[in-house]
Amino acid sequence: MKKLVSVSASSFLTLVMLSACSDNGSEEAASSDQGEWSPTNNLEFVAPAGAGGGWDTTARMAAQAFEEAGIVDVGIGVINREGGGGAVGWSYIANQAGDPHYLFAASPPLLLIPLNGQSEYSYEDFTPIANVIADFGAFAVRDDAPWQDLNELFEDMQDESSSITVVGESAPGSMDHVQFVNIAKAAGVDPGSITYVSAQDGSAMTNLLNGSVDVYSTGVTETIEQVRAGEVRVLAVTAEERLEGDTVEDYPTAIEQGIDEVFVNWRGFFGPPDMTEAEVEYYVNAFTELNESEEWDAVRERYSWDEYFMVGEEYKQFLEEQNEEMRLLLEELDLYGESE
Amino acid sequence: MAISLEGILFVFIGVFVGTFIGLMPGLGPISAIAIMIPMTYNMDPTIALVMMAGVYYGAIFGGSTSSILLNAPGVAGTVATSFDGYPMAQQGKAGKALAIAAIAAFIGGTVSVVFLMLFAPVLSSVAIQFGPPEYFALMLLGLTAIASLSSGSTIKALMSALLGIMVVTIGIDAQTGTVRFTFGSANLLEGIDFLVIALGIFALAEVCALIINRQKTTFNAKTIGSLKITKEDFKEMVGPMSRQSVLGFIIGVLPGAGATIASFIGYTTEKRFAKNPDEFGKGSIKGLTAPETANNAATSGAFVPLLSLGIPGSGTTAVMLGALLVLNVQPGPLLMTENPTLFWGVIMSMYIGNIFLLILNLPLIPYISKILAIPRPMLISLVVVFCIIGVYSISFSIFDLYVLLAFGVIGYLMRMFQFPAAPFILAFILGGMLEQSFRQAMTISGNDVSIFISNPLSATLLALAAVSFLFPLWQSYRKKKKNNQSLSM
Numbered sequence: 001m002k003k004l005v006s007v008s009a010s011s012f013l014t015l016v017m018l019s020a021c022s023d024n025g026s027e028e029a030a031s032s033d034q035g036e037w038s039p040t041n042n043l044e045f046v047a048p049a050g051a052g053g054g055w056d057t058t059a060r061m062a063a064q065a066f067e068e069a070g071i072v073d074v075g076i077g078v079i080n081r082e083g084g085g086g087a088v089g090w091s092y093i094a095n096q097a098g099d100p101h102y103l104f105a106a107s108p109p110l111l112l113i114p115l116n117g118q119s120e121y122s123y124e125d126f127t128p129i130a131n132v133i134a135d136f137g138a139f140a141v142r143d144d145a146p147w148q149d150l151n152e153l154f155e156d157m158q159d160e161s162s163s164i165t166v167v168g169e170s171a172p173g174s175m176d177h178v179q180f181v182n183i184a185k186a187a188g189v190d191p192g193s194i195t196y197v198s199a200q201d202g203s204a205m206t207n208l209l210n211g212s213v214d215v216y217s218t219g220v221t222e223t224i225e226q227v228r229a230g231e232v233r234v235l236a237v238t239a240e241e242r243l244e245g246d247t248v249e250d251y252p253t254a255i256e257q258g259i260d261e262v263f264v265n266w267r268g269f270f271g272p273p274d275m276t277e278a279e280v281e282y283y284v285n286a287f288t289e290l291n292e293s294e295e296w297d298a299v300r301e302r303y304s305w306d307e308y309f310m311v312g313e314e315y316k317q318f319l320e321e322q323n324e325e326m327r328l329l330l331e332e333l334d335l336y337g338e339s340e
Numbered sequence: 341m342a343i344s345l346e347g348i349l350f351v352f353i354g355v356f357v358g359t360f361i362g363l364m365p366g367l368g369p370i371s372a373i374a375i376m377i378p379m380t381y382n383m384d385p386t387i388a389l390v391m392m393a394g395v396y397y398g399a400i401f402g403g404s405t406s407s408i409l410l411n412a413p414g415v416a417g418t419v420a421t422s423f424d425g426y427p428m429a430q431q432g433k434a435g436k437a438l439a440i441a442a443i444a445a446f447i448g449g450t451v452s453v454v455f456l457m458l459f460a461p462v463l464s465s466v467a468i469q470f471g472p473p474e475y476f477a478l479m480l481l482g483l484t485a486i487a488s489l490s491s492g493s494t495i496k497a498l499m500s501a502l503l504g505i506m507v508v509t510i511g512i513d514a515q516t517g518t519v520r521f522t523f524g525s526a527n528l529l530e531g532i533d534f535l536v537i538a539l540g541i542f543a544l545a546e547v548c549a550l551i552i553n554r555q556k557t558t559f560n561a562k563t564i565g566s567l568k569i570t571k572e573d574f575k576e577m578v579g580p581m582s583r584q585s586v587l588g589f590i591i592g593v594l595p596g597a598g599a600t601i602a603s604f605i606g607y608t609t610e611k612r613f614a615k616n617p618d619e620f621g622k623g624s625i626k627g628l629t630a631p632e633t634a635n636n637a638a639t640s641g642a643f644v645p646l647l648s649l650g651i652p653g654s655g656t657t658a659v660m661l662g663a664l665l666v667l668n669v670q671p672g673p674l675l676m677t678e679n680p681t682l683f684w685g686v687i688m689s690m691y692i693g694n695i696f697l698l699i700l701n702l703p704l705i706p707y708i709s710k711i712l713a714i715p716r717p718m719l720i721s722l723v724v725v726f727c728i729i730g731v732y733s734i735s736f737s738i739f740d741l742y743v744l745l746a747f748g749v750i751g752y753l754m755r756m757f758q759f760p761a762a763p764f765i766l767a768f769i770l771g772g773m774l775e776q777s778f779r780q781a782m783t784i785s786g787n788d789v790s791i792f793i794s795n796p797l798s799a800t801l802l803a804l805a806a807v808s809f810l811f812p813l814w815q816s817y818r819k820k821k822k823n824n825q826s827l828s829m
Binding site for chain 1: 649651
């Protein structure tokens with residue numbers, strides 16, 4: 001299935017081509033185009049969600065940094081294709097097969113939504129270009145909560161009479177839910193026993209503070225101010241090592257509490273199906289340049305995003321592993337539903 | 341501070357952009373603010389927030405114009421404005437309707453800023469007590485107003501409301517992730533946007549009615565009438581303005597409820613307590629004043645949780661929170677003490693912004709209402725184009741246009757068979773939150789319904805809902821009994 005197509009100057013590029021080739025399953029596209037490619041029209045960066053969210057911000061900021069740093073010669077438009085937790089945007093991109101002027105911003109929901117059976121297209125239908133950044137999840141409890149660390153919480157959760165509830169902003173089987181289940185499961189909590197309440201109307205923090213729920217599974221930034229005000233405590237972050245910065249540097253990782261598990265909210269860019277190796281190569285070079293640019297560094301700092309750069313085979317393998325891990329989790333949560 | 345010349349300039353830019361966005365259906369304040377975020381990068385955070393806030397309340401302020409003139413609401417928060425605003429314009433009083441809307445919006449906006457200034461910390465600690473059971477009880481209380489929204493048959497009003505609740509369940513269920521009523525279409529996964537329904541059921545249905553029943557046409561408002569609000573008119577306005585400034589503000593404070601819910605609750609409460617509820621829906625001054633005051637009051641209310649707790653209570657304030665984070669300002673419980681300039685800057689800017697809006701909107705009325713002088717066939721086409729552009733700009737989806745068309749037809753059929761549209765819309769707005777908060781509460785309590793009565797706040801709200809539901813029934817029962825007695829005598 002995986003077929004080496006051509007020998008190139010650097011092994012790095014070979015990897016890229018490899019991924020381009022095997023992802024599309026269209027060997028002829030990859031082998032027919034040997035020359036260099038650069039965009040002939042303006043590019044379109046698609047955020048498969050509404051304005052203001054994570055995908056939207058990533059797409060807008062990348063487009064802006066590309067233009068400011070002068071990496072891309074053509075214009076870049078950012079458009080929102082909202083709906084179905086991303087499914088509407090993905091089917092739009094799938095319809096652009098063969099036209100490399102469209103990229104879209106992606107993160108774990110690109111794996112989770114298809115695994116939930118809610119999208120006919122999955123990550124395998126698209127061409128992974130580059131991962132650029134990551135951020136991490138945090139688990140917050142009220143300041144007066146009885147649990148001092150993650151292990152105490154998980155011990156109580158293992159008790160059958162436990163009525164501990166976890167709230168998050170995303171749907172069941174998506175980000176906030178899965179990041180908590182992932183860590184809890186590693187600590188021996190039965191994923192099926194976790195009561196998860198989805199508060200998509202933005203009431204999650206309110207419900208934590210007024211005592212309706214016990215734990216808030218969210219992103220790190222959402223917790224900072226409440227921690228500073230002494231309203232909530234963060235029991236753990238899902239990162240491998242402690243984060244840098246005021247307040248967040250005090251958040252313990254799950255790993256240092258003896259639970260050997262992480263959850264990365266990776267964010268990267270994908271292209272439509274059937275991209276040629278030359279097209280992928282163009283973008284890989286562009287994103288590599290972006291990743292090293294001052295402009296992008298400023299963006300990362302502004303949003304407190306961690307650098308998390310991956311291209312080619314490395315990215316592909318990462319996605320495969322993540323997908324398998326998510327699939328197992330969702331199966332245990334009984335949320336796995338293959339879309340036909 | 342916002343009182344600086346630069347600050348005032350950006351308040352003006354904000355409300356100007358907001359008014360424009362309000363006029364155009366589709367593009368709402370959320371997308372407008374999100375698109376403006378990159379512009380704010382090098383700004384002082386106070387100036388940036390002042391400008392974004394201006395877009396927000398400016399859009400609600402300006403949204404009433406298209407509701408009144410064309411029955412095509414510019415933003416979701418001004419749907420209820422069309423209930424009485426549009427009939428008034430049809431009676432040749434467009435000028436007056438727009439003037440009333442502008443003044444009501446100004447009063448609602450300004451009075452609520454006073455509340456924001458005085459009570460933000462106190463109110464936020466009350467608002468935070470609202471958990472799922474309280475929201476369920478509150479939504480139920482809101483729904484009991486359905487009966488009062490019908491002018492004819494109560495049964496038809498209830499059926500219309502039921503349809504609204506059915507339509508709101510379309511999409512991925514938030515609690516289980518189950519897909520409901522999408523018939524395999526990815527376009528329906530996120531449900532149907534409220535504005536698509538509102539434009540279909542009001543504006544497009546009106547167009548259908550105009551084309552099909554030529555003789556019964558209502559687009560006969562060639563004259564816009566005088567802008568002048570008489571003493572009598574003003575007397576009518578005072579009651580709703582004073583009540584709805586408070587109620588709208590309180591609803592705005594509650595995270596999750598916003599200008600749209602505030603405008604509907606404002607409208608239905610005024611109708612219930614009015615001496616002449618029959619006038620509502622036929623161009624009542626009270627019926628126009630109430631939602632316009634309430635929705636603008638709600639926009640200031642929405643800033644209470646944001647500024648005093650760092651919790652965004654609505655989609656729009658969530659986007660603003662995101663923009664502030666980028667500017668290294670993290671709104672939270674400490675904001676008022678650590679960054680008082682921001683807090684006070686926003687408050688000052690809202691006073692100024694509301695004055696700008698009044699100055700901006702009032703002189704425009706004679707020009708903008710000339711739209712009604714356009715020959716009818718052209719005006720009808722204009723409304724259709726307006727709706728299509730508006731719906732398409734929400735999510736750039738052709739599918740939504742079919743949904744718009746479908747609801748235009750549904751709206752027309754409902755009219756033909758005299759099913760009131762307002763209960764449908766109210767149920768659609770409240771139904772989603774009603775269901776979600778009920779199920780959140782049940783998940784939390786482990787399926788024990790006593791959670792709704794075990795805490796005093798939700799128990800009180802439920803009791804109010806029961807009274808509000810039973811009282812009109814009891815009233816009509818008494819009336820019947822009296823009539824029967826007089827008949828038998």
